[in-house]
Amino acid sequence: MRLTVLGGCGAWPTVRQACSGYLVxxxxxxxxxxxxxxxxxxxxxxxTPDRVDAVLVSHGHPDHCADLNPLLRARALSATPPSPLPLHAPYGALDAVLALDKPSMLASSYTVRSFWPGERFGIGPFAVDTWNLPHFVPNAGLRLSAGGASLAYTGDTGPSPDISRLADGADLFLSEATYLYTVPDPNDAPYLLTARGAGQYAARAGAGRLLLTHLWPGTDENAALKAARDAYNGPVAVASTGLAVDAAAC
Structure with a gap:
């Protein structure tokens, strides 16, 4: 199982870093x-767009799904449109992005396969387990298993005991880490994590490797790494555009 980071910036993209996006x-x-x-x-x-076999979305915030629109446009408007793309997402999570174009334009380019966080299902060779993790909107923590390797991904989440279950023994743990040590607004604290918190969950879960993602734009990556390493002794990296990781090697 190989993960390639397309982006890992939280909230909005920067000149060097796209928002959350991962090719597995x-x-x-x-x-x-x-x-x-x-x-x-x-x-x-x-x-190329036609070679994407399926899409899996953790939640409906645009920094996690907005570029589904150009992907579907590229497929639907090509000279030889590929078969409809399966879109797996929590119920209602894709309603806004799929409404950006008139239904007749893109309807033949996708099929929606909705799920409730907590369900288990398959996508191609991947077994997918999901957890209902706390965020401002419904968010599914995702764990993919294939070929003896496992990838756990929080989506966006606040503190929860289910994070340790999600990441338990995972070869690769991709965790949101919006802030370094504390979430500055107490109203946001139940719905976002820190780099230090990500390290703590990785340590509790015995994860093989930790990737920090969804850093607030402008965050010093070295500071985020230090905050995670304060709690976790395993390999840590920041999910930067272009990084590729073989989960089986973790």
Whole structure:
């Protein structure tokens, strides 16, 4: 199982970093997770739009799904449109982005396969387990298993005991880390994590490797790494555009 980071910036993209977006590949199957702002051009650095086999979205915030629109446009408006793209997302999460164009324009380019966070299902070669993790909107923590390897991804979340269950023994733990040590607004604290918190969950779960993502724009990556390493002794990196990780090697 191989993960390629298309972006890992929280809230909005910067000149160097797209928002959340990850291409996960196994046995020739290409799964796009969370196509947020500015991830579509980065996807094109690796594959053409017709070669995406399925999309999996953790929640409906645009920094996690806005670039689904150009992906579907590129497929629907091509000279030889590919078969409809399966879109897996929590119920209602894609309503806004799918409403950006008139239904007749894109309707033949996708099929929506909604789920409730907490359900288990398959996508191609991947077994997908989901957890209902706390955020401002319904958010699914995702765990993918294939070929003996496992990838756990929080989406966006606040503190929860389910994070340790999600990441338990995972080869690769991709965790949101919006802030360094504390969430500055107490009203946001139940719905966002810190780099230090991500490190604590990785340590409790015995995860093989930690990737920090969804850093607030302008965050010093070295400071985020230090905050995570205060709690976790395993390998830590920041999910920066272009980073590729073989989960089986973790």
């Amino acid at each position: 590949e196994h046995d020739g199957f290409r799964l796009l997770i969370d196509p947020g702002y500015a991830t579509f051009p980065r996807l094109l650095d690796h594959i």
